[in-house]
Amino acid sequence: MTVQTDVLVIGAGAAGLMCAATAAARGRRVMVIDHAKQAGKKILISGGGRCNFTNLYLEPANYLCGNRHFVKSALAQYTQWDFIDMVVRHGIAYHERDHGQLFCDDSAKEIVKMLLAECDNGGVQLRLRTEVESVSKLDQGFAVATSIGRIQCQSLVVATGGLSMPKLGASAYGYRLAEQFGLMVLPTRAGLVPFTLQPQDKLHFEPLSGISLTATVAARRGPAFTEQLLITHRGVSGPSVLQASNYRQPGEAVSVDLLPSVDVAEALAQARQAHPKRQLQTWLSEHFPARLAETLIAYHGWQNLPLGQLNKATLEAIPAQLNRWQLKPGGDEGYRTAEVTLGGVDTDQLSSKTMECKTVPGLFFVGEVMDVTGWLGGFNFQWAWSSGYVAGQNA
Ligand code: FAD
Structure with missing residues (x-):
């Protein structure tokens, strides 16, 4: 019929x-x-x-x-x-x-x-x-x-x-x-999808799973999104990451600003002048959860010295890595968790x-x-x- x-x-x-x-x-x-x-x-x-x-x-x-x-x-x-x-x-x-x-x-x-x-x-x-x-x-x-x-x-x-x-x-x-x-x-x-991290990055960030912060994330050919970024067991997620994932081509890095409301070069210069004896980790902990501050130092290989003793290379690296971190994901979580x-x-x-x-x-x-x-x-x-x-x- x-x-x-x-x-x-x-x-x-x-x-x-x-x-x-x-x-x-x-x-x-x-x-x-x-x-x-x-x-x-x-x-x-x-x-x-x-x-x-x-x-x-x-x-x-x-x-x-x-x-x-x-x-x-x-x-x-x-x-x-x-x-x-x-x-x-x-x-x-x-x-x-x-x-x-x-x-x-x-x-x-x-x-x-x-x-x-x-x-x-x-x-x-x-x-x-x-x-x-x-x-x-x-x-x-x-x-x-x-x-x-x-x-x-x-x-x-x-x-x-x-x-x-x-x-x-x-x-x-x-x-x-x-x-x-x-x-x-x-x-x-997959779109609106979390990123996985490369094994060497995952070693550092996986223990921080659950920490979230406001960050700006931008793929090479897309707008910048300032929203929450969440560290997960597998990598990074949260609205800023999901939004950028729509624009990221496989294999590309994304630019991450971990302190979008702070000009890190300027803030660091001011802090060095005002508190030259303050340890780098103490200063970073004013901006990030303490465990993340500690991890950032280890991950980037910075020396945890008093601010007044940081060498030129470190002084240049800190703003670059915090305001313009080029994160190359291992990949994404695929259709299993993608929203679109x-x-x-x-x-x-x-x-x-x-x-x-x-x-x-x-x-x-x-x-x-x-x-x-x-x-x-x-x-x-x-x-x-x-x-x-x-x-x-x-x-
Ligand atoms: P769907 O809603 O996916 O409907 C497709 C239908 O087709 C399904 O019922 C499916 O069973 C049926 N179908 C598929 N193949 C066949 C077949 N061969 N034969 C018969 N039937 C078939 N978007 C938002 O705007 N806001 C949100 O809050 C939001 N949250 C989301 C959360 C999650 C976890 C996910 C996965 C997506 C979310 N989205 C959200 C995206 C949104 O759900 C989709 O964009 C939207 O549902 C697409 O509508 P659609 O009708 O095209 O497809």
Whole structure:
């Protein structure tokens, strides 16, 4: 038996549910299928269980994409304010944290409940634990063979997300489907991901795991991010590191300013004059936790002398290593812990106004499966909402 529907969405994540609810609100018959046993799994674990669902200060510049203009139309058609309206309409309490990040007061479950309620209102049929076996193009629409039977649809929306967190149901299926229809898939890699350290660096820093400080981290071809840096068992993490990871190419060093609010050369010169007998470690402990101060001396091979006795080489090395430390990570933690996937379906082949494929009418891609990646801070969900919405208006 073949089931007929107007719109079939593959993937019941953030973008798929938003697209389904929007299309259903237009009166389209919509079905959503997902191989997972639960909808919106990533939403549920996001933001430490409170879902950082959007950002007040959203700009197209907060996104990485091969075509930097691509995100503009969808983000303008469905803004953060539109999503906030929906959140308010559903009575979900939220609060703002640093940098305009909005989180639920209570639980990310409320966002999933809200999206499912919106889908329900429009009569969307949700089929979980459903595998896609094949997709073929018909004269009018598509035929999709699935583990629950054959589904025929006019519009097919691919909302299968990226590769991060395979345990939550991530798969490369969306990329394979894009390739089947002749679309280009740009190379993928983990984004918003912690760095691992090289063995010799790890020896020094692993015992400090748990220490965090405000630092500025910048990849060679990216902006500088001043936020928390956290030392972990494997390397370094925290918002400043995750943000920079989106821009770091494999093998490259990142520049780390461990004291972004201090001009170390100037502060050291002043301290030498005022307290020439103060030990270097004592001075460093005024700026860092004591254990980190001790480690920095050992790691960089500085002599722990009174400030007045430091030689020229050390006086030059300290500001360079503290304000402009060139840290070469061993690598990153990969898709296991990455929040997002960089790369994906090339946006050049999609309409930025509708997310429809230019060469295959009726085929849409939404959310993270395409080559659009946001900064940390609610930008990735906003992309899911905006791209899902515009596809839902047109599918
Ligand atoms: P997903 O939400 O990943 O949904 C894809 C869906 O497709 C899944 O349900 C999956 O099961 C299904 N699927 C995949 N393959 C198949 C297949 N072959 N057949 C059927 N179904 C399939 N972003 C923020 O903006 N704020 C945050 O606070 C935040 N926190 C995060 C925390 C973590 C730990 C992680 C991993 C990510 C976080 N993100 C956050 C990123 C955000 O979750 C994603 O960018 C967003 O979920 C992408 O939405 P999507 O709908 O494109 O993909």
